Amino acid sequence: MSRMESRGEQAVILRVGTFREIDCWVRFFSPLRGIETGFAFGGRRSRRRFTGCLDSLNHVRLDLEAPRSGRYLTLSQGTLVHRFAGLHRDMQRMGMAVNCIKFLEGAHTGADQAEPVFDLLLAALDVLNAAPDVPATFPLLFRAKLACTYGYAPEVNLCGVCGVSLSSMESGSFSWRGGYALCAGCRKRAEAGVMDNLDLSRLGLFLSGSPEEWARTGRPKPGDSNLWQVLDFFVQHHTGLQWTRGRFRRV
Template identity: 35%
Template sequence: MEFNDCSIVLRLGGFRESDLWVHLLSPSRGVFSAFAFGGSKSRRRFSGCLDLFNEVRFHIKSGRGSYLALQEGVLLKGPSRLRHDWRRLGVAANCALFVESFCKGPEGAEKTHALFADLLNCLETDAPISAFLPMFFRARLAFEQGYALDPDFCSFCGASLADSHAHRPGQKNPTVLPVNAQGLLCGGCAGKIRADVRRFPLGRGGLAILRALIRTPVSAWGRMPEDENSQKECAMATEAFLQYNIGSAAGKFLRN
């Protein structure tokens, strides 16, 4: 079998003298592995293609076993800032690891590919990068793959979460995300959960960040509210939510 595929290079490494293994993210196949035999030497077949976070149109052939072999590639797009900005490269590599552990196979691949491509665009711009960007990216990816959180209404009583902060005189309890629940709880409902359940408070700032990370493109996250405490609040809550709901896949990643 032979086919063409436009994919992003997520990770690659060498084996034997001149061969490479490559992990790719394709909008139709999700994450998959392939070999580039002679890839570290062949400039003609892979000119400038085999580098991290390049988007490449590959011609691919099934080998005799179940492996795939890259035959040749045409570079469609490659990062430039990431090549010399180690901090941003680290963010991309961090997010790529989560994509690899979380998105196997074609289900949801198109969205994941678009999200990761948007992250790469974001990292190429001059927009400031939040220290919590990898956490926000993981949360967004999980939300898009079905682990959604409603940032507007209490998951138990349906009250508006904006009301629970702004419009109820004497409302002292913030919205919380209990780790054993499927959604956010308003201050009133939060007071009724068992005392031993871990919970993460989200003030108005934290909720605003949560809404931004659910509803705005990654490339617009440079314009997120800059309040670091609110960003931290949101990141802590979403990480705990992921760990509880995704379990070992996120856990494996989160230990890194």
């Protein structure tokens, strides 16, 4: 064969753009490839090969072809699995979904870990599409979970310096630079990048939880501003990404 083929590959469409009158490029995320860009020749007019599927945030199945030289990827056919219509009717939730997608594009590390990241992305879109209520903190929780999936998961049950269990502590300290919790003794010797008075159990639940759980438990509570700050600092420090002028940029 002069070309390599893949049939019925799952993907989420991230972006679509036109490069000729009837042709388009498609940026998508798949559990096998991570983020890829392919060309759908005739994709703007074909009602048979791409019926209703070449729109951003659609969950689709794609038939893909590529020359063995690997020069470019071609989408030969697509089938719509789920459109997430609820997102398109709610601009606030659409904004949250776009924020999650932009962070995913910035943090992407290739095909490594693509399968669990794909599952996380689908679960997040399902919640944003249909959950009765979604807290404004949802994109931050998605970013933190994605950072954990890419290998930055912190230790919150043991002191990251001496190893003592923190299970009996109602609140504690967390080094967002080091990515670990601290007992009272080690906190006194810690350098910069530490935040105090955190509900470590709640932090652990967020980092180990699912999008469905965030929708129920992710609303801020009085006095827990440190918790959200440490999540934001942790993500920025370990991924190197910061929201600036409508996009995530490396800092």
